Amino acid sequence: MIKTLLAFSTAVLFLTTAGYGEEEHPTHWDYETHGPSCWGEFAQECQKGHLQSPINIESHKSVPLKGSLSLKMNEDIHTTADVVDNGHAIQVNVKNGGKLILDGREYTLVQFHFHGHSEHTIDGKQYALEGHLVHKSADGHLAVVGIMFNEGKNNPVLDNVLGGIGRTIRIDPQDLLPNDKKHYYHYIGSLTTPPCTEGVQWYVLKAPMTASKDQIADMRAHYDHNFRPVQPASSIKLESK
Numbered sequence: 001m002i003k004t005l006l007a008f009s010t011a012v013l014f015l016t017t018a019g020y021g022e023e024e025h026p027t028h029w030d031y032e033t034h035g036p037s038c039w040g041e042f043a044q045e046c047q048k049g050h051l052q053s054p055i056n057i058e059s060h061k062s063v064p065l066k067g068s069l070s071l072k073m074n075e076d077i078h079t080t081a082d083v084v085d086n087g088h089a090i091q092v093n094v095k096n097g098g099k100l101i102l103d104g105r106e107y108t109l110v111q112f113h114f115h116g117h118s119e120h121t122i123d124g125k126q127y128a129l130e131g132h133l134v135h136k137s138a139d140g141h142l143a144v145v146g147i148m149f150n151e152g153k154n155n156p157v158l159d160n161v162l163g164g165i166g167r168t169i170r171i172d173p174q175d176l177l178p179n180d181k182k183h184y185y186h187y188i189g190s191l192t193t194p195p196c197t198e199g200v201q202w203y204v205l206k207a208p209m210t211a212s213k214d215q216i217a218d219m220r221a222h223y224d225h226n227f228r229p230v231q232p233a234s235s236i237k238l239e240s241k
């Protein structure tokens, strides 16, 4: 009887948590039963948008980027951050993030999170993991830097993140970035999760980072299928530098 009661109260707790803040939709989006093909039920833009992310980046179709849209990253700030499991990904909420300057507009790093397989593909190649550094400007514009990971050497930052879930850690987001930050693909797309809001400035760095086989397995033990399939890119202008 006690067992039954416990199971029942757990189920109630789960339903309450899942439904919180989602009054119009009693269920919540995910990557399984309520996966990407029905995200339109949660947010129209996911289904009806024309600048949806992620995309397959076709390198030969990219045009040279105008010099004015250069990416200047000042992420080298040691900061404290809360590592959370947000129900869709392992996410690091930074307290005092670095800054990006795009065309004179300043964006502050708000959080970064990881996808258990890459969301963007480059010339059809899917990478082992993808990290997204989400930056926001004072007037609400979003810029996301995408970092690809290949299987290879152990990555100390990932150890820090994976070992810190549920805790506050000290971290330098700069350590997450490759040495070469000058070469990247840029396009205007969307958030890759509901509400799939468009107008997001994407910067996918060309130089990949590495993560060890164990780290990739560890990340996938939390989230293996948290990647949205690539979206039609016909109306997207892809630039590169």
Ligand SMILES: [Zn+2]
Pocket: 113, 115, 132, 192
């Ligand atoms: Zn993401």
